[in-house]
Amino acid sequence: MNDILGVLSAPVDPETMARLHARLAREAEAEGLVDVAYTVVDSPVGRLLLAATPKGLVRVAYQNEDHDRVLETLASRLSPRVLHAPRRLEAAAREIEEYFGRRRRTFDLPLDLSLSRGFRQLVQEHLPEIGYGRTLSYRQVAELVGSPKAVRAVGTACATNPLPVVVPCHRVLRADGSLGGYIGGLDAKTTLLNLEAAA
Amino acid sequence: MKQPFEKVVARHGVTVLRVCRALLGVHDADDAWSETFLSALRAYPDLPETANVEAWLVTIARRKAIDVHRATRRNAVAVEDLPETPSGLGVPGGDDMDLWDAVVKLPDKQRQAITYRYLAGMSHAEIAAILGGTAEAARRAAADGLNTLRKSYPGAHAKGASS
Numbered sequence: 001m002n003d004i005l006g007v008l009s010a011p012v013d014p015e016t017m018a019r020l021h022a023r024l025a026r027e028a029e030a031e032g033l034v035d036v037a038y039t040v041v042d043s044p045v046g047r048l049l050l051a052a053t054p055k056g057l058v059r060v061a062y063q064n065e066d067h068d069r070v071l072e073t074l075a076s077r078l079s080p081r082v083l084h085a086p087r088r089l090e091a092a093a094r095e096i097e098e099y100f101g102r103r104r105r106t107f108d109l110p111l112d113l114s115l116s117r118g119f120r121q122l123v124q125e126h127l128p129e130i131g132y133g134r135t136l137s138y139r140q141v142a143e144l145v146g147s148p149k150a151v152r153a154v155g156t157a158c159a160t161n162p163l164p165v166v167v168p169c170h171r172v173l174r175a176d177g178s179l180g181g182y183i184g185g186l187d188a189k190t191t192l193l194n195l196e197a198a199a
Numbered sequence: 200m201k202q203p204f205e206k207v208v209a210r211h212g213v214t215v216l217r218v219c220r221a222l223l224g225v226h227d228a229d230d231a232w233s234e235t236f237l238s239a240l241r242a243y244p245d246l247p248e249t250a251n252v253e254a255w256l257v258t259i260a261r262r263k264a265i266d267v268h269r270a271t272r273r274n275a276v277a278v279e280d281l282p283e284t285p286s287g288l289g290v291p292g293g294d295d296m297d298l299w300d301a302v303v304k305l306p307d308k309q310r311q312a313i314t315y316r317y318l319a320g321m322s323h324a325e326i327a328a329i330l331g332g333t334a335e336a337a338r339r340a341a342a343d344g345l346n347t348l349r350k351s352y353p354g355a356h357a358k359g360a361s362s
Contacts, residue, residue, distance in 0.1 A: 004298070004345060004348050004349060004352065005317050005345075007298050008217065008221065008298065008299075008302070008317065008318060009217060009317070009318060011213075012213045012216055012217070016216075017212055017213065017216075020212070020216070020229060020232055020233065021208060021212070023229075023233055024208065024233055024236050024237065024240075027233060027237055028236075028237060028240055031237065031241075033237065033240045033241055034240075036203075038205075071203045071205065071206075072200065072202070072203060074203065075200075075201060075202065075203040075204075076200050076201065079244065080201040080202070080203060080204055080243055080244055081204050081240055081243060081244065082203035082204050082205050083203075083204055083205050083208075083240070084205050
């Protein structure tokens with residue numbers, strides 16, 4: 001009986017599954033069933049996971065954050081209706097590509113900051129005010145948001161930025177000019193700063 | 200913790216497609232597959248975390264297969280006389296297609312029993328819960344169906360799972 005069952009359970013070719021998946025993503029999106037759409041794009045700082053709710057871009061994740069774990073976190077914190085649906089991320093993917101190609105200095109994307117709360121969210125809302133190619137110290141950012149003593153909290157807000165690259169926490173350095181930390185690793189931070197400095 | 204739905208599709212997509220093919224034949228399986236996962240996505244947030252996801256999907260697939268079957272029967276007059284065009288969609292090799300057709304021609308209970316037992320890996324008790332009747336009846340239906348297939352599809356013997 002293994003003959004028959006062997007044929008029935010033979011592998012389904014990947015093209016068929018890809019076609020079915022694309023159709024599912026399209027129909028699910030049309031019916032408003034995709035609470036979190038995501039895709040993964042290549043970049044000079046490694047593969048980036050981009051995720052968006054209907055409200056806007058909600059997460060950019062470096063590979064070293066482990067994309068599977070990031071998706072699990074999104075499922076538990078936002079909604080388990082998480083689907084690979086690249087179409088919703090087309091604008092974000094394009095702007096990120098332009099940024100790395102030095103054809104874009106500011107991002108023009110709707111953002112969903114709902115993964116952050118309170119002071120962290122406030123800091124992240126202000127980070128885009130640091131212009132392309134410029135840097136501020138953690139202390140200067142604390143002053144920028146009107147809480148000059150909250151230097152450490154600014155550090156935490158930068159470290160937990162759910163939208164690195166797009167929300168430019170890489171433009172925040174220590175007062176002595178050294179890098180401080182970075183969610184994507186110091187190499188990534190250096191790459192972004194060099195990219196912007198060279199333009 | 201509940202997995203992202205994408206993982207559900209990745210893990211069970213192939214099994215659900217086989218189930219749909221076995222219940223409907225290759226041509227209509229895609230529609231049933233899409234309907235199954237759309238419906239599953241809609242209900243997913245309310246699915247208990249302890250649920251057997253595959254059994255849940257198979258139950259949905261069965262319901263969707265019945266819907267698709269009814270819909271195609273309504274339209275059957277229009278397409279019945281069309282020549283059989285090999286679509287090849289998703290099925291490498293025409294011989295495999297013959298086997299799927301043979302499965303679809305099985306008596307309903309046998310077809311379902313085979314599908315749930317051998318393609319979805321469900322226990323006879325789980326199958327009995329879907330089909331009604333006893334686990335023993337489910338076991339017999341699966342065995343009878345397999346016998347019928349072996350007779351009507353001797354070609355599979357030599358070819359095995361080459362595709």
